[in-house]
Amino acid sequence: MLVFALVFLAPILYSLYLSVFRSQLVGGTTFVGLDNYAQALQDPQFWEGLGRVSLFLVVQVPIMLGIALLVALALDSGRLYGKSFFRISIFMPYAVPAVVAALMWGFMYGTRFGLVGNINDALGVSLPNPLSPDLVLAAIGNIVTWEFVGYNMLIFYSALRVVPHSLYEAAEIDGAGQWRVITAIKLPAIRGALVIATIFSIIGSFQLFNEPSILQSLAPNAITTSFTPNLYAYSLSFSGQQYNYSATVAIIMGLITMVIAYVVQLRGMRKEP
């Protein structure tokens, strides 16, 4: 509990404390009340970043969870050859650190010695550069999907495994087909897992940092220092020394994340039969 307080409660209180001050070159640190919050809410860079991660959230998370769910259902159906090989192989990217994943995909995206460059040379076409400003968000989405499809698949699959088999047998006696079994038994049975996975994915999207920050060295023009709110908070503290404002941005993002996670949880639980 002491450690918990030190690394969890204290930083929150401290950042709340920081967020109501402002330090200036002239006049030192002064109490400014909610001015930092007002500034953040009018900050176009903050809103652009928030818009970007929201777009990311509504596109990437459904794709990722959809693929994960399909694979989990396929594994659970018992209709696959080599099931355990599929399971462990698809899970494997989760063991790859975000840094390595981003570097790896970054190289593959690259037009110099990446696969995109290879395909262009081999076929004489010019595919659009994934690291260009228009496409870089999709490129990051692909990396994140690659990293976490297996992880989510495993969560769904584990939840499916504990569904009692007697239910399937009962369904079959009632004449239910595969599809009906999936929608009427399997999906409701793993609702808890679906909600948890969705919440973790939402948190992950809003906190997007590692992948864009690493790709930044490969695509400096496409990824600005305020590409995502988290990257913005980081740049504010460590390049701009604006600790107070950075704490404010972090708090606002934390609040937004918590509210959305809470709403998803409530919605997910309310549908419980």
Added chain:
Amino acid sequence: MTTTTLTTSAARTAPRLRTPRRHSVARPRRSPLLTALTAIVLLYSLVPLAWLLINATKTQEDLFSSFGLWFGEDFSLWENITTTLTYDDGVFVRWFLNTVLYVVAGAGGATFLAVLGGYALAKFDFPGKRAVFAIVIGAVAVPGTALAVPTFLMFSEMGLTNTPWAVIIPSLISPFGLYLMWTFAAEAVPGELLEAARIDGAGEFRTFFQVSLPLLAPGIVTVLLFTMVATWNNYFLPLIMLRDSSWYPLTVGLNAWNAQAATAGGEAIFNLVITGSLLTILPLVAAFLLLQRYWQSGLAAGSVKE
């Protein structure tokens, strides 16, 4: 502990495997089509790893000149590994040892705390339990990265930044691990068993170590693996906490190598970045493969039942 883990997990999975299934819903025909469709996802997952493996065998010149998914002219994997390990006075080895230190202290400690906390929350009643529940759920929702900047400022006032402590202490808390352990302990350790042990005169410590711990083993392995991955792969926290490159973990170090090519006068060492990446993921891949039966049974038992 290994033997107990073995028997518990075997006992857990065995009945399911041996149950004869006559119905077609429970044991359907295998489907080549479904296998083929799932294989697309499999390829998607494995091709980048194959790319990494193949390109770790190339010299820097081959990286630029040869096709990405096939081998280059020279097979220089061993040479690349040697150069990676010796480059810049063996700094990679140093980073590797740092990572191991952070994982052992951070993930080990986090698992220890999660086991104690999860067990206590699942099996004891005490005032304020509901409040603790709310805080833990809140902590699962609050992302670690949002806390990183204030934690950095706090630690820097305490003089802890740029020391290993700055990485280890925040790693000690794993709300997800606590949550997993909590649900697992609630299911795996029957209250009656604890009652029986207490009636027989066992103290709380003895009950915990001799009765509960063996039952918790699959859950512990699962939590340990997930905290291990989290610590091994951690990037953001060490990135902001550490300035001295001799304390870097592998992740931060690799990115520093990669960024080196972009700086003026820096030597481009892409072949070392790629080989280093491969060496970084190997221990985790090995851990997952070796321990898979333990953590998978732990994960299944820990997930919410109907």
